[in-house]
Amino acid sequence: ASGARLHAAVGSAEVRERWHARFGVAAFATLVDPSALVSPSATVGPGASIGAGAVVQARATVGEGAIVNTRAVVEHDCTLEPFTHIAPGAVLCGSVRVGRGAQVSAGAVVIPARLVGARAMIGAGAVVVRDVPEGATAIGVPARVQ
Numbered sequence: 739a740s741g742a743r744l745h746a747a748v749g750s751a752e753v754r755e756r757w758h759a760r761f762g763v764a765a766f767a768t769l770v771d772p773s774a775l776v777s778p779s780a781t782v783g784p785g786a787s788i789g790a791g792a793v794v795q796a797r798a799t800v801g802e803g804a805i806v807n808t809r810a811v812v813e814h815d816c817t818l819e820p821f822t823h824i825a826p827g828a829v830l831c832g833s834v835r836v837g838r839g840a841q842v843s844a845g846a847v848v849i850p851a852r853l854v855g856a857r858a859m860i861g862a863g864a865v866v867v868r869d870v871p872e873g874a875t876a877i878g879v880p881a882r883v884q
Contacts (some may be wrong), residue, residue: 742767746803750837751821751857754803758785758821763802774806783820801838807874819856828860837872846881 742766746754766785770776774788777795782788783802785851791809794800798812801820806812806827811862816830817839824830828842831849842848848866858870862878869878873884 742784744785745769745787747787749805749823751803751823751841754785755839758803766803781872790827795832808859825862842866 745833752795770788789808811826816873843862855872
């Protein structure tokens with residue numbers, strides 16, 4: 739964005755959200771690593787960060803202040819609500835929705851058409867085969883809410 743001079747390079751969704759509220763969305767630059775592959779039909783919101791080797795496929799939406807980290811994959815028609823974090827190596831299959839401030843940790847996989855609720859946490863290496871409620875923590879293979 740023209741005039742953008744900040745980027746909230748911090749993992750905490752709460753901190754990123756607070757900074758965006760404090761300084762205003764126009765103050766934040768959107769960062770896309772040159773090695774990332776982002777479909778022309780994808781939408782990347784203000785202040786978002788797309789890391790090295792990440793893939794964002796057709797018609798995916800990456801919300802304001804969201805992070806798609808190193809080598810993460812966001813497949814077609816996924817929606818990442820604002821301030822989500824898709825950690826290194828995580829894979830979201832098609833039509834996954836990740837709620838505001840939720841995190842899908844390193845190496846986790848979410849099968850197609852699942853919902854990860856707002857502020858939920860998916861553990862590293864988990865395989866999500868059922869929707870995960872808002873605020874829940876899900877770990878394991880298959881992922882179970884703790």
